[in-house]
Amino acid sequence: MMNLEKLQSDVKEIGADNGPDFIYRFLLSYGMPKATIARLRLNITGEEQSPVHVPNKIYYQFTSKSNLLSLFNLLKRDNLNKIKARFICIANKDNILAYDMNTEETLLSSKKELYKSFDFFFPLIGREKKVITSHVTVNIKAAERFAELYNELVIANKGTNDVDKIVSNLMSRLLFCFFADSVGLISRGAINKIVYNFSEESGTNLSYLLESMFKAFFIKDRNGVPDYLMELPFLDIHMFNTPIELPRFNKRTRKLILEISELDWSDVNPDILGSLIQSIVSTDKNNINYNFTSVPNIYKLIGPLFLDELYEAYESSKNEYQECLNLLNRISKIKIFDPACFTGNFLIVIYKELKELESKIVESMRNLPNSKEVITSSLNISQFYGIEKNEFACIVTRLGLFFTECQISILQNGRLTFVDHLLEDLNRNNIIHGNATRISWNDICPNSDNEIYVVGNPPYKGARKQSKEQKDDVEFVFRNHNNIKDMDYAACWFYLASKFVGNSKNAFAFVTTNSLTQGQLVGLLWPKIFDENVHISFAHTEFKWKNSGKNNTAVTVVIIGIRSDVSPKRKFIFTQTTAYEVPWINPYLTAPKVIVKKQRKPISNLPPMPKGNMPYDKGHLLLEPHEVQELVNQYPTSKKFLKRVMGSDEFINDLERWCIWIDDKDLNEALLIPPIKDRINHVKKFRLNKLAKPPHQFRETNITKTYSLIIPSVSSERRTYIPIGFVNENTIITNLAFSIYDCDPWVFGVISSKMHNLWVRTVCGRLESRIRYSSQLGYNTFPFPDISNSQKESIKRCVYDIITERENQSEKSIAQMYDPDNMSEGLLYTHMILDANIERCYREEPFHSDQERLEFLFDLYNRKGD
DNA sequence: CATCCGACAGCAA
DNA sequence: TTGCTGTCGGATG
Numbered sequence: 001m002m003n004l005e006k007l008q009s010d011v012k013e014i015g016a017d018n019g020p021d022f023i024y025r026f027l028l029s030y031g032m033p034k035a036t037i038a039r040l041r042l043n044i045t046g047e048e049q050s051p052v053h054v055p056n057k058i059y060y061q062f063t064s065k066s067n068l069l070s071l072f073n074l075l076k077r078d079n080l081n082k083i084k085a086r087f088i089c090i091a092n093k094d095n096i097l098a099y100d101m102n103t104e105e106t107l108l109s110s111k112k113e114l115y116k117s118f119d120f121f122f123p124l125i126g127r128e129k130k131v132i133t134s135h136v137t138v139n140i141k142a143a144e145r146f147a148e149l150y151n152e153l154v155i156a157n158k159g160t161n162d163v164d165k166i167v168s169n170l171m172s173r174l175l176f177c178f179f180a181d182s183v184g185l186i187s188r189g190a191i192n193k194i195v196y197n198f199s200e201e202s203g204t205n206l207s208y209l210l211e212s213m214f215k216a217f218f219i220k221d222r223n224g225v226p227d228y229l230m231e232l233p234f235l236d237i238h239m240f241n242t243p244i245e246l247p248r249f250n251k252r253t254r255k256l257i258l259e260i261s262e263l264d265w266s267d268v269n270p271d272i273l274g275s276l277i278q279s280i281v282s283t284d285k286n287n288i289n290y291n292f293t294s295v296p297n298i299y300k301l302i303g304p305l306f307l308d309e310l311y312e313a314y315e316s317s318k319n320e321y322q323e324c325l326n327l328l329n330r331i332s333k334i335k336i337f338d339p340a341c342f343t344g345n346f347l348i349v350i351y352k353e354l355k356e357l358e359s360k361i362v363e364s365m366r367n368l369p370n371s372k373e374v375i376t377s378s379l380n381i382s383q384f385y386g387i388e389k390n391e392f393a394c395i396v397t398r399l400g401l402f403f404t405e406c407q408i409s410i411l412q413n414g415r416l417t418f419v420d421h422l423l424e425d426l427n428r429n430n431i432i433h434g435n436a437t438r439i440s441w442n443d444i445c446p447n448s449d450n451e452i453y454v455v456g457n458p459p460y461k462g463a464r465k466q467s468k469e470q471k472d473d474v475e476f477v478f479r480n481h482n483n484i485k486d487m488d489y490a491a492c493w494f495y496l497a498s499k500f501v502g503n504s505k506n507a508f509a510f511v512t513t514n515s516l517t518q519g520q521l522v523g524l525l526w527p528k529i530f531d532e533n534v535h536i537s538f539a540h541t542e543f544k545w546k547n548s549g550k551n552n553t554a555v556t557v558v559i560i561g562i563r564s565d566v567s568p569k570r571k572f573i574f575t576q577t578t579a580y581e582v583p584w585i586n587p588y589l590t591a592p593k594v595i596v597k598k599q600r601k602p603i604s605n606l607p608p609m610p611k612g613n614m615p616y617d618k619g620h621l622l623l624e625p626h627e628v629q630e631l632v633n634q635y636p637t638s639k640k641f642l643k644r645v646m647g648s649d650e651f652i653n654d655l656e657r658w659c660i661w662i663d664d665k666d667l668n669e670a671l672l673i674p675p676i677k678d679r680i681n682h683v684k685k686f687r688l689n690k691l692a693k694p695p696h697q698f699r700e701t702n703i704t705k706t707y708s709l710i711i712p713s714v715s716s717e718r719r720t721y722i723p724i725g726f727v728n729e730n731t732i733i734t735n736l737a738f739s740i741y742d743c744d745p746w747v748f749g750v751i752s753s754k755m756h757n758l759w760v761r762t763v764c765g766r767l768e769s770r771i772r773y774s775s776q777l778g779y780n781t782f783p784f785p786d787i788s789n790s791q792k793e794s795i796k797r798c799v800y801d802i803i804t805e806r807e808n809q810s811e812k813s814i815a816q817m818y819d820p821d822n823m824s825e826g827l828l829y830t831h832m833i834l835d836a837n838i839e840r841c842y843r844e845e846p847f848h849s850d851q852e853r854l855e856f857l858f859d860l861y862n863r864k865g866d
Numbered sequence: 867c868a869t870c871c872g873a874c875a876g877c878a879a
Numbered sequence: 880t881t882g883c884t885g886t887c888g889g890a891t892g
Contacts, residue, residue, distance in 0.1 A: 289873045462872045464890065485891060513873070520870065545873075555873040611868060616888070649885060700868075714885045736886065765870065770884065774870060
């Protein structure tokens, strides 16, 4: 067992020393044998940049380049999977980027501070579970205390009008005070001291004390400021310049304030700040989910959008004084605009990044022999624009940017200088409180000749889950279009941003739900976007949402970057481990140039595929096996009115479920059975004013005479084939599966085929990443040639073979038979034969890859559409 | 009439 | 708490 404390202190020492032996000493502390390290050293050919590689453990490359993320993207172009290592690391003189191939986490740190995240590399010493480092716990503690204070105040002031408003007003002023305290805008520890000394322990006069404190900041001539507040400076901050109503305090809330003010607020990590605020405002009732974007995800977005390019420009111009000056000038004019900024994570991270680039340029210039004048930084927070609907979050963004500016100033000058200048920046305020779907973006961030980059993570909300207000917003944004009621809320931002960057050299990129790149949304939204003369410039394919908050939202996201057609750039599709250049990126975030729209009827010669029957019953027409037992035992005649039902779950996992199924002519007889009558009454109640269909029946009453095909609408994406099957006339298929009634067996063959499965995976929607079969999108659009009877016969034989093969293992459920890790050879073989038969319907020459199959299908689809 | 979706939902390990 | 995998209902075209 390794001594973790020693490990951490070793990493700290190695990072601080930062000699040329960094990686070797690093590996040594993580328990790598001395012999291995000696061997690694031998491999070095003298080139500074040759990588250090311990197979299956770590791959480390040193670089002289300053932007590690760009280099990481570059490395992805050769596919990280080819490098056999758990950790991929890139480092330059000061910083290190590490990527964990298993957990897909990215760590970006200075070498000096690497010890704070030393647990990131625990897998190297055989520990998977991470411990939380003290550095992080302090910040989380601050966040939790702050949220606790908020909640306690709301409880303590219950009954007061506008409690939330009053409390959040106070919270923003307190947040300001704690930050101001940490950067020395107020003398350090002053807030804690004043509250401790001059308020009653019971908290009764704290409200009054704080009021006087806030007032004191705004009295320029200090007239009327009580002696005990004289150490507070005059700070002309417009957004706090109006008196506010304060909540009542008690012993507990006073104590919390004291505790919070004792914590160190000097580390404005936007990630932490975001989690802090999210925990406070995420209980919001106006149906907006507040989520902050993690720092690694922000980097995924800003790199390809503009940062990589700026760094390239820097690398190529750092030896030319004039070119450096031009670049500085360019940076000082860039505008960054987040129209859904929440607590400003994007803006703060980008501000820091640009500031760092700027200082690198300045440093390069100073070192040039012909360096003339003294160059100083000119990038400032008034180049950062934002819109945020939540007022509190909006204020936090302003404060976050301002204090980041203060911190950088302290870092560069050793102390806080030009305070008036800084305050002026804060007062200029380009962070607007408002609804981004309603106000003109151009008024907030005026288009000019200079570059504007729009970034962010706009709120997602599916069409059926939007509030009335959000629905109206969508209607308003797309007021010039028809057929827009199924838009996701986030689509508003994509459309408005496309209008904003169209025909300019501006560009935008958003983190967003993968729903926008799938299923019906593709056909609904993207043609409208492309009409604005823009195209997808880069994309990061889907990954699971993650941030450092407590409860991670269950959602799968993508990153999409969009540019105007007048200023195209090289196009890249990124995955977690690769980056490849493509000539074109479609809304599915793949390369072929195609958009598949919903079809009412099959475009090929295939029978119609309706959805199954929907109970629409709040469960009252459905019965579990034990309920059937009880019912039949008590009322044997009820047997006549019971049928098996099958949705996806029942079919795939071999579950038994029953329903009440009554022909109209038998209704009176059925009503004689009290439990059935009872159930029907419940359904009647539920359907009141909703549905005309009589309450003893499902909403649809389709039934087969012979056999019907069942196709699950949602199923696991891990299976090679979407399992489908036949059911007889005694089974009712529910709305959770599709069906083809009285289905000819050769159709089973078409739907089971690899060709069809590929098509469905590509053009249908998903539930997160699950397969979501749909008839209008995947079946009706499927291009399949007209085939002869003899072709149908041979497909039929393949189908019978598959069915026989399934019967041979009938003790298993479909899920077990099609378990991707455990499919029987027989079943695999019969499917393979079927695939070959189906593919011969398209052409004689065999297909060599799925890529080729898809391209062939898209081509056929495009031609069928004509 | 009948569909496609969910900043998901619910269960098991 | 994480991993796995499909419910349910209804506004919408």
